[in-house]
Amino acid sequence: MPASTHIAVVGLGYVGLPLALALSEHFPTMGYDLNASRIKALKQHHDHTREVCTQQLATSDVQLTDNSHDLADANVFIITVPTPVDSNHTPDLSPLLAASETIGGLLKKGDVVIYESTVYPGATEGICADTLQNASGLRLNKDFFLGYSPERINPGDKVNTLQTIVKVVAGSTPETAERINQIYQKIIPAGTHMAPTIQVAEAAKAIENTQRDINIAFMNELSMMFHEMDIDVLDVIAAASTKWNFLPFKPGLVGGHCIGVDPYYLIHQSQQSGYFPQLITTARRLNENMSGYVSERILKLMALHSKHIVKARILIMGVTFKENCPDLRNTRVVEIKDQLERYHAQVDVCDPWADAANLEQEYGIALTQKPQADRYDLVLLAVAHDCFKEKNFSPRHFCAEDGLVFDLKGLLPKSEVDARL
Known part of the structure; x- marks a missing residue:
């Protein structure tokens, strides 16, 4: 040196x-x-x-x-x-x-x-x-x-x-x-x-996050499958996790700067080289569609409880791409908000970790700094921030008397929510 x-x-x-x-x-x-x-x-x-x-x-x-x-x-x-x-x-x-x-x-x-x-x-x-x-x-x-x-x-x-x-x-x-x-x-x-080479190092980085993307896609598909069988996928994962070599990934939205992006770099170069990857592409497609699946689950949950989506008051708790972090890059939560608003729901978003100015600039969303207690027809727990487990900041605190809680992240005990992914 x-x-x-x-x-x-x-x-x-x-x-x-x-x-x-x-x-x-x-x-x-x-x-x-x-x-x-x-x-x-x-x-x-x-x-x-x-x-x-x-x-x-x-x-x-x-x-x-x-x-x-x-x-x-x-x-x-x-x-x-x-x-x-x-x-x-x-x-x-x-x-x-x-x-x-x-x-x-x-x-x-x-x-x-x-x-x-x-x-x-x-x-x-x-x-x-x-x-x-x-x-x-x-x-x-x-x-x-x-x-x-x-x-x-x-x-x-x-x-x-x-x-x-x-x-x-x-x-x-x-x-x-x-x-x-x-x-x-x-x-x-x-x-x-x-x-040994720069290309090996480049490839190693790409597959690290692609592997996670595939594993999460597998869990997302399991979530869809077991929901149709009326089986809680998180219970299944907990049981399977008792085996030493089971990888306990969880279903959910895939955003951020790496997991939802890096596979496309690998897919791009692979296609340029003449091989069209199937597993990676399928996993990406499945994870890209998860926001639509979650929105559909919310609509069905409301319908089963005789709640009309038009003018329904909905609170989304968490908008960053992951828990206990202010990073908003490629967050898929905003897609759920957009999809619910297409059905004329009134959707508020709160997140103590998100920067209000950044959220407004990037996505045109105004944060609700202090949601009103006992107000909402449905609360979607979208990001597993630790603060959402506190009594006065829990999803149920903001629900109307007959309000519903959909736990996207499995943060809360099953007994405290009406549905979870």
Whole structure:
């Protein structure tokens, strides 16, 4: 490793910010984000993702900027920008390529560019390398070098954190891989795993979340099957979980930045290579349709209790994509709200974890900050926030006298709800 390693982390979201803070304890580190308001908030020691606390920001040595020219002295660039899919579920690499072009304009001989963003196998040494070369005029593995180390951040998880999860690393040359490995070993007590190639590391990231997607799809299908047999799927899972090698996944909505997105990257590249994956595609289709299935279950539940959906007062508790986390990316809860409103229901949404301004901007939904007790014809418990188990914040607290509770997450005892997924 060169005597002086200066690092620039590009993208300060759920992945980049904790990484930049950890690196700054060992190396001179710049944190860059093109969102000026994000940089301003971080300089005021506020992280809206709640991944990093005020004290960590206040005591960190990381230098924050929204001016890419401030990164010129860095010789290791780590790119952690989002890699979403478009409305057709096709990989959208525009944020990644924009970041690559920005860094390409700053590259010097000997520099290393490491990607942590999820991509399909071959993207780093293909489309990303081409962008860097075109922007810099430099040549890969002659003038500059590439690395790939897929992020494994689990938003809201305070147990499985950056430092406690083994880090996969790979480089475009063996020497580059070793240099990158030494950098990450400084900040990852859990250790690192050196993949033999960048494509192996890219593929490993893609299948991690694809595996979870398939397992959840299996549980979702079981939920549909057992509902028709009048069997509670959660009771079935609890019984099956007594076997040592049963994997106790639960049915539910699949949103977020990874599980509902990464399989499409794998599907895309597989199709480009001539193989059309069937199991992965079927699992994706099944999980994509779960919001419609939940809405249908709600309508049937109301009909069985002689409740008309038109002008029905419905409260959805929770809108983030997972429990105890403010992340709203790709949340499928909003689809349920839209579907119920098509039947002219009056739907309110409450979520103490969600940022009201962000929810309004992204989805056009106004949060109901203080739902009225004893008001609603039906309450949908959509996200398993811990606070929803508190007596004065429980779904039943907000129900009218003959109101119904549908527990999508199996958070509450079966005796306290009228239906659950």
